Structure formats: C-alpha cells, structure tokens
Amino acid sequence: MEIIPIEVEGWRRIARFVDEPSGLDAIIAVHDDTLGPGCGGARVRPYADVDAALDDVKRLSRGMTYKNALGGIPFGGGKAVIIADPKTDKTPALWRAFGRAIETFGGQYYTAEDSGVTEDDLRIAAEETAYVAGVAEKGRGGNPSPFTAHGCWRGVEASARARLGKADLSGVSVAILGIGAVGMELARLVRENGAELVVADVNEEAVAFAKETYGAEVVAPAECHKADVDVFAPCALGGAINHDTIGGVKAKIVAGAANNQLYTPDMDLALKERGILYAPDYVINAAGVISVGLEILGSWSADEMTARIDRIGETLSRIFERAAAEDRPTGEIADQMAREVIADARKAA
Numbered sequence: 001m002e003i004i005p006i007e008v009e010g011w012r013r014i015a016r017f018v019d020e021p022s023g024l025d026a027i028i029a030v031h032d033d034t035l036g037p038g039c040g041g042a043r044v045r046p047y048a049d050v051d052a053a054l055d056d057v058k059r060l061s062r063g064m065t066y067k068n069a070l071g072g073i074p075f076g077g078g079k080a081v082i083i084a085d086p087k088t089d090k091t092p093a094l095w096r097a098f099g100r101a102i103e104t105f106g107g108q109y110y111t112a113e114d115s116g117v118t119e120d121d122l123r124i125a126a127e128e129t130a131y132v133a134g135v136a137e138k139g140r141g142g143n144p145s146p147f148t149a150h151g152c153w154r155g156v157e158a159s160a161r162a163r164l165g166k167a168d169l170s171g172v173s174v175a176i177l178g179i180g181a182v183g184m185e186l187a188r189l190v191r192e193n194g195a196e197l198v199v200a201d202v203n204e205e206a207v208a209f210a211k212e213t214y215g216a217e218v219v220a221p222a223e224c225h226k227a228d229v230d231v232f233a234p235c236a237l238g239g240a241i242n243h244d245t246i247g248g249v250k251a252k253i254v255a256g257a258a259n260n261q262l263y264t265p266d267m268d269l270a271l272k273e274r275g276i277l278y279a280p281d282y283v284i285n286a287a288g289v290i291s292v293g294l295e296i297l298g299s300w301s302a303d304e305m306t307a308r309i310d311r312i313g314e315t316l317s318r319i320f321e322r323a324a325a326e327d328r329p330t331g332e333i334a335d336q337m338a339r340e341v342i343a344d345a346r347k348a349a
C-alpha cells in the first residue's frame with residue numbers, strides 16, 4: 001500500500017492510502033489530539049477528485065474536534081473518507097486494506113460508521129486493526145440513533161426553557177422534518193412529554209405512522225420550516241436553514257438532529273437576528289459519538305449514557321446563557337467553548 005503524507009497546517013496528521021490490489025483510495029485526517037486520539041467516522045463517497053475528498057475530510061475532522069470537546073469525551077477530532085461508490089465498490093479486500101491503513105496511525109485515530117459505511121463493513125476492517133468502534137454487541141453501544149434522539153429531546157427541553165421559559169414540553173409545538181431513525185424516536189419522546197407534533201417526510205409510511213401513533217399533523221417537506229410552531233427540528237438532510245428557507249421560519253427555536261443544519265455559516269447570525277434560538281447541531285446530536293467514545297474507553301453502560309446525554313442539555317443551557325450575555329450567535333459561542341476546552345487541556349498538560 002502506498003502511503004502519501006499530506007502536510008496541512010493545523011492538522012496533526014493527514015495521509016492518503018492507495019492500495020491498487022483492493023482498489024482502496026482513502027484519506028485519514030487527525031485534526032487535533034489534545035484531548036485524546038482522533039475519533040470520528042469513515043465515509044464512503046464517489047468524490048469527484050482527491051481535492052474534494054481532502055476538503056471534506058479536513059472539514060469533518062475539524063468538526064469532530066469541536067464535537068468531541070463539547071461532548072465531554074477524551075477524544076480529539078478525526079475522520080476518514082474513502083473515494084468509492086458505496087453501491088458498487090465495497091469489497092472485503094477494500095475494508096481489510098482500510099483496516100491496515102488505520103493501523104498505521106497506531107491508535108492516534110479511531111474509526112466508526114458514517115454515510116456509506118455499515119457495521120458489517122467495519123467488522124471486516126476490524127480484522128486488521130483494533131481501532132474500530134461502533135461494532136459492539138447489541139444493547140451496548142451499537143446503533144446510536146436512539147441515543148441521538150434522546151440527546152435531542154434533552155436539547156429541545158433546554159431550548160424551550162431558555163427561549164420560551166417553559167419548565168417542560170407540555171403544550172410546546174414541535175415540527176420535525178425527517179422522521180427516520182432519529183426523528184421518529186424524537187417524535188415519540190416529545191409527544192410522550194406533552195408536545196404537539198407536526199411532521200414531514202418523503203417517506204409516506206413514516207408520516208402515516210406518526211399521524212396514527214402520535215396524532216401528528218402532517219405537512220409537505222417543503223413547508224415544514226414554515227410551520228407555525230415553537231420548535232423546528234431538522235432531522236433529515238443538512239442545509240435545512242438556508243437563504244431560501246430562513247425568511248419563512250416561524251419557530252422561535254431551531255433544534256434538531258441533522259448534521260450541518262446551517263447551509264452557510266452566516267445563518268448562525270441570521271437566526272439570532274430573527275430572534276430564533278439555534279441549538280448548535282454538533283452539540284445537540286452528540287450522543288452517538290459519546291456512545292462510541294464510552295465504548296472505546298470500555299466504560300459504556302446504560303446509566304453512564306443517560307448521565308452523559310443529560311449533560312447535552314446542560315451544555316446547551318450554558319451556550320444559551322453565554323450567547324445571551326455576550327449578545328452573540330449560539331454557534332459561534334459553541335465553537336469558542338470547544339476551543340476553550342482544548343486550550344485548558346493544553347495548559348493542564
């Protein structure tokens with residue numbers, strides 16, 4: 001396998017791995033490892049070229065640095081991208097080669113699932129390296145979606161407290177865009193805690209289920225952000241808050257599970273200027289990576305997960321308080337708090 005180091009200022013280590021026999025062409029990046037080894041998923045995508053893959057892995061690995069720091073787990077930021085079509089190019093040989101690539105980091109990078117990657121894929125990679133997480137037996141770690149939903153529910157509660165002065169979710173209306181693995185569980189949790197529900201999804205079976213089971217009002221996906229509700233919870237794809245949608249948002253809170261909810265960074269300030277409280281996505285949806293982190297540390301338990309998930313609400317409350325005190329957008333405050341966690345750890349080292 002050819003290992004091509006890529007020097008990028010601000011990143012601890014980036015390397016490209018090209019293995020002709022298996023067809024592997026991957027880039028692994030460790031952004032910051034002050035708090036611990038880089039930890040973040042691997043993604044398979046048919047990138048247009050190596051530069052596009054490098055841009056993505058840099059952006060994602062830096063994001064993991066912030067997410068892990070505010071998630072309170074002793075891991076830095078890392079990510080892997082594999083340049084391939086997840087539908088046609090995944091083979092056992094490719095996963096074994098990927099495992100060998102991870103092994104060259106000697107524990108400086110732990111991988112897990114991300115888009116285009118399954119638990120079965122990672123099991124094969126794990127034949128070649130110990131630094132794979134998210135393949136735990138059922139009930140211990142494993143599928144993170146229920147944890148992510150639980151963390152979001154706590155985040156919605158913290159947001160409602162800060163913006164609406166509500167002690168709980170009774171009578172709070174929540175519009176969930178995307179009722180898949182996370183969104184449907186979030187729907188159950190908020191409904192069971194007294195919220196009124198609006199849902200939207202391209203999957204008609206899912207919306208029929210939510211209507212029947214949770215009494216949800218159903219709207220078209222393109223209309224969901226305009227729903228006259230207290231909370232808009234994007235739980236489908238990224239970019240739900242963009243120049244086209246922001247003007248239509250009636251909710252006072254944006255708090256959902258989707259990654260990269262702000263299509264462009266200026267949406268952070270734009271939400272603030274409209275009086276909309278934004279729960280930064282990487283903080284509210286961190287329970288999945290927290291589960292992976294505990295699994296790596298060997299300290300996963302249901303009780304520990306619940307305690308950690310409750311802290312997501314507390315972290316968001318601190319972000320909201322500081323954003324209000326400093327009159328700054330919440331996303332900006334979250335980034336700064338993550339940098340402070342890392343700076344404090346550096347000083348203490």
Ligand code: NAD
Nearest residue numbers: 144145148178179180181182201202221236257258259288
């Ligand atoms: P999922 O695929 O199970 O659910 C996504 C849902 O969105 C599906 O029901 C799908 O039909 C719907 N959808 C897709 N495109 C849509 C559109 N244009 N309009 C309306 N609905 C649409 O995924 P998930 O695991 O529930 O994850 C949801 C989001 O949360 C993603 O952005 C994911 O990156 C993020 N996230 C998930 C986890 C996790 O633990 N699963 C952790 C962190 C972040």
